[in-house]
Each structure stands twice: as structure tokens, then as C-alpha cells.
Amino acid sequence: MDVQFLDSAVPSGAAFSGEPARHLLRPLKNPVFWLRNGWIPMYKPADHDLPNNAHPSHSATTGGAAGLNETPRGERLHIAVFGRRNAGKSSLINAIANQEVSIVSSTPGTTTDPVYKTMEILPIGPVVLVDTAGLDDEGILGGERVRRSLDVLDKTDLALLAVDTPEGWGSPEDKIVSLLQERRLPLVVALNKVDVLSPDTVARIRTAAANRFPPTVPVIPASARTKAGIEALKSAIIEAASPDREEPTLIGDLVQAGDTVILVAPIDRSAPKSRLILPQVQVIRDLLDHHAQALTIQSEELPAALASLRNPPRMVITDSQAFKTVNTLTPAEITLTSFSILFARYKGDLCELAAGAKAIERLRRGDHILIAEACTHHRTDDDIGKVKIPSWLEQKVGGKLSYTWVSGGTLPADLSEFQLVVHCGACMLNRRQMLARLHRITSAGVPVVNYGVGIAYLHGILPRTLSPFPDALRVIRSRQQCGLQPAQPEDTLAPGQF
Numbered sequence: 350m351d352v353q354f355l356d357s358a359v360p361s362g363a364a365f366s367g368e369p370a371r372h373l374l375r376p377l378k379n380p381v382f383w384l385r386n387g388w389i390p391m392y393k394p395a396d397h398d399l400p401n402n403a404h405p406s407h408s409a410t411t412g413g414a415a416g417l418n419e420t421p422r423g424e425r426l427h428i429a430v431f432g433r434r435n436a437g438k439s440s441l442i443n444a445i446a447n448q449e450v451s452i453v454s455s456t457p458g459t460t461t462d463p464v465y466k467t468m469e470i471l472p473i474g475p476v477v478l479v480d481t482a483g484l485d486d487e488g489i490l491g492g493e494r495v496r497r498s499l500d501v502l503d504k505t506d507l508a509l510l511a512v513d514t515p516e517g518w519g520s521p522e523d524k525i526v527s528l529l530q531e532r533r534l535p536l537v538v539a540l541n542k543v544d545v546l547s548p549d550t551v552a553r554i555r556t557a558a559a560n561r562f563p564p565t566v567p568v569i570p571a572s573a574r575t576k577a578g579i580e581a582l583k584s585a586i587i588e589a590a591s592p593d594r595e596e597p598t599l600i601g602d603l604v605q606a607g608d609t610v611i612l613v614a615p616i617d618r619s620a621p622k623s624r625l626i627l628p629q630v631q632v633i634r635d636l637l638d639h640h641a642q643a644l645t646i647q648s649e650e651l652p653a654a655l656a657s658l659r660n661p662p663r664m665v666i667t668d669s670q671a672f673k674t675v676n677t678l679t680p681a682e683i684t685l686t687s688f689s690i691l692f693a694r695y696k697g698d699l700c701e702l703a704a705g706a707k708a709i710e711r712l713r714r715g716d717h718i719l720i721a722e723a724c725t726h727h728r729t730d731d732d733i734g735k736v737k738i739p740s741w742l743e744q745k746v747g748g749k750l751s752y753t754w755v756s757g758g759t760l761p762a763d764l765s766e767f768q769l770v771v772h773c774g775a776c777m778l779n780r781r782q783m784l785a786r787l788h789r790i791t792s793a794g795v796p797v798v799n800y801g802v803g804i805a806y807l808h809g810i811l812p813r814t815l816s817p818f819p820d821a822l823r824v825i826r827s828r829q830q831c832g833l834q835p836a837q838p839e840d841t842l843a844p845g846q847f
């Protein structure tokens with residue numbers, strides 16, 4: 350096989366990203382493996398719209414693709430730094446990280462696409478620091494850069510606003526604060542460059558800035574250049590990150606210490622060589638955390654595995670693609686669900702996704718389906734998103750449907766043309782990002798399922814696979830929404846409708 354190396358030889362985040370990368374890669378017909386070190390530009394292949402045959406290298410430094418020894422990006426707290434051009438965002442990130450991880454220049458607009466740096470901030474743990482382009486950028490390209498910076502809001506868990514203190518506060522700061530408040534995101538304000546101001550001026554500006562916010566928003570004078578105030582800034586970030594930090598469990602609340610859980614992990618052509626996929630690894634880790642045992646097998650071994658156990662397993666969790674076989678092989682009294690359904694709850698809103706399954710019943714020939722995957726991956730000729738799900742949907746509908754497929758970080762601007770969105774398990778997204786996507790889809794009035802929920806429905810086993818999740822089960826058996834009072838009798842759908 351001929352191998353071609355494209356050595357971009359530019360600092361990460363500076364040039365080989367966005368349109369230049371697409372321009373260079375578009376003519377290539379062969380698969381493209383992207384090997385790079387350090388910072389991840391927003392247009393890295395795993396996230397966005399490089400050709401579908403461009404695979405992320407999954408090296409340990411990519412973060413986005415989760416190296417074997419790294420906490421996956423989707424599990425990290427995302428701290429995004431916003432501010433106008435030349436407010437010192439990159440310098441602040443370097444000062445917080447205590448290393449030169451971002452390009453610093455006095456030329457405004459050096460950071461073009463958002464760039465990502467994975468690191469540990471104790472005691473928060475693994476985080477991603479996101480450096481964004483200036484919010485006051487101008488022109489057509491500048492406007493596009495601002496749009497990409499604002500897209501970062503959907504994955505932001507905590508925002509750091511870098512203020513160019515000598516320049517003062519203006520409409521870019523007002524705009525981002527208002528967007529952060531709409532989303533109720535925790536905020537820390539860094540009054541940067543205070544080393545060039547007198548202490549009296551700094552005190553006056555700090556009081557004026559603090560008066561804009563409730564007392565819960567820390568306003569910290571700092572200088573990335575002299576490092577003054579950086580420790581206070583880190584402390585403020587740690588405090589702002591800690592109180593509301595969601596720690597949802599993947600499976601821990603469904604098992605007890607000593608339970609055995611059988612995991613069915615098919616090793617077929619779509620399985621990566623020599624390793625398990627991220628959802629399987631994360632479930633095993635969560636079972637270990639809760640002192641439960643994982644017995645990992647392929648579907649053919651399920652009868653023997655069940656027979657080998659002195660007591661029945663607490664549950665069987667399968668790859669959704671093997672639902673049909675595993676459902677047949679698993680006795681009715683044993684709970685059965687899938688990795689994708691666990692992720693529907695962990696990363697998103699299982700009730701919303703379960704409610705979306707009802708829309709499959711209403712699909713008609715010719716309807717338009719959006720199949721959305723959050724990252725690109727190697728496709729086989731019986732790919733789950735391209736082949737299997739469309740085939741199962743068309744069997745259900747009894748005719749052809751039309752499809753749009755998207756891979757990466759963005760959904761189509763107009764979602765209203767779709768009758769259904771089928772989303773992947775979102776293992777690479779953080780929870781906030783997946784919730785933002787679900788919100789966008791449902792706000793457009795479009796129902797949404799994820800792969801696990803959709804496949805379970807199409808195989809007629811959704812109630813069985815949702816049995817560990819009573820709220821979601823109630824949703825599919827009634828017209829009620831999650832969290833509402835129990836359904837009234839007239840709201841209840843006929844048994845067997847699902």
C-alpha cells in the first residue's frame with residue numbers, strides 16, 4: 350500500500366485546520382490518517398467535515414479520539430475561554446496550564462479556530478481547556494470565526510471570560526455574558542493585563558465589573574504576563590467547577606456489589622483491531638467502580654455463559670446490533686439492555702429519546718430521516734448508520750425513505766425538514782453537548798431516537814430493554830413526558846403498541 354505523508358509542519362491551531370486542511374485533503378482518494386501532536390484544532394477529522402474516509406489516528410495525544418491511557422474527551426469538564434481579540438486568552442491558558450500550549454502573539458486574531466488542550470486540574474480532575482477566537486473579529490472570515498467560537502458554548506461546562514482591562518468592557522463582553530447567562534453556565538471573569546494599571550485603577554475596575562454580576566461570579570484581576578493573580582484564578586475555576594459538577598453514573602445505580610453482568614461485545618468486521626470500543630470500556634470500568642463483575646463474551650457464547658453462572662446475572666448488556674440474537678438467547682426473566690441505551694441516559698435524555706421512538710410508528714414512505722453521528726469512523730459495507738438502520742426502518746415502513754447523513758460536530762441548520770433524527774450513542778460528546786443537540790432537534794419539532802432506542806423499537810423489544818429505567822418505560826407506554834405526574838388512563842396507549 351502506498352503511504353503518503355502530509356507534513357503540515359505548522360504549529361497546532363495556527364494554520365493547518367479549517368478550509369486549508371479541507372482544500373489539501375479533498376482531492377485525495379485514498380484513506381487519510383491524521384497524525385498530529387499536541388493541540389487539536391476544531392477541524393480535526395474526528396470532529397468535523399473532512400472526507401468520510403479520513404480516520405482520526407486515535408493516538409494518545411488526540412484526546413478527542415481518546416487514547417487508551419487517556420480519559421475520553423467526552424468525560425472531561427470543558428472550560429472555554431472567551432473574550433475579544435488580544436484580550437490575552439491564549440496567554441491566560443498558558444499561564445493556567447503552566448506551559449506553552451497556545452500560540453501567543455500581540456497580533457489580534459492569532460487564534461482562528463477553537464483549539465483544545467486536555468490536562469488535569471486538581472482537584473477537578475481531567476479537563477479540556479478550549480481557546481476560542483476573538484468575539485470582536487470582523488469581516489466575512491472574522492464573522493465565521495466568531496460563529497465557531499459561539500458554537501463552543503454548546504459543549505462548555507464552565508466559561509472563563511478574559512477581559513482586556515486597559516481597553517475596558519464593551520459589547521463583546523456584554524454579548525458573551527448574556528449568552529452564558531441564558532445557558533446558566535458558571536462563569537469566572539479574569540481582568541487581564543492589570544500589571545499595566547495602577548492598584549487604585551484596578552480596584553475601581555474590579556468593583557465596577559463585580560457589580561455587573563451576582564456575588565457567585567468571581568472577578569479576578571490577573572496578569573498572564575507577570576503571572577499575578579493566576580493562582581487566584583485557578584482557585585476560582587476550581588470553586589466554580591465543583592458545586593454543580595454532575596457525576597451521572599453509567600450503570601452504577603443499576604447494580605450492587607457482587608453482581609455479575611454479562612456484556613455481549615460482537616467481534617465482527619466493524620470491531621476495532623485488538624481493543625474494545627469506548628462504551629464497552631466505560632461500562633466495564635463503572636462495574637469495577639461499583640464492585641460488580643463483568644463477564645464479556647460474544648453472542649454465540651451467551652448460552653454457555655448463562656449456564657456457567659451459579660446465580661442468574663444481574664443483567665445482560667449487548668451491542669444494539671446484536672439485539673435480535675441476544676434477545677432470543679436471554680431468558681425473559683433476565684434484564685436486557687444495550688450499551689447505547691445506557692449512553693442515551695448517561696449522555697443525553699433517555700425519556701426524550703424513548704418518546705422519539707413513537708415517531709417511527711408515524712413514518713411514511715418518502716419521509717426524510719437525518720442520521721447523525723458525532724464523529725467520523727471507519728465504515729464497513731454493512732455499516733450500522735448507512736445500511737442496517739435504513740434497512741430496518743424501511744422494513745417497518747414498508748417502502749423507501751430518504752436520508753441525510755452527517756458526521757461530526759454540526760447538525761444541519763434547518764432541521765424542520767426531517768420527520769425523524771436517529772443519533773448515534775454520542776460516546777465522544779460530553780453530556781452538555783449532547784443535551785444541546787437534543788434541544789436543537791426537539792425545538793425544531795423533530796422527534797429523535799438514538800441508535801440503541803431506535804433499534805430496540807424496530808426489533809419490538811423496547812419495553813424489555815427499557816425495563817431498568819421506569820421513567821422512560823412510562824413515557825413509551827403513555828403520552829406523558831418525563832418527570833410529569835403518572836399518566837391518566839385515557840393517555841395510555843394500547844398494550845403491544847410498543
Ligand code: SF4
Nearest residue numbers: 724773774775776777
Ligand atoms: S457512538 Fe457516535 S460518538 Fe461514539 S464512536 Fe460512534 S459515531 Fe462516534
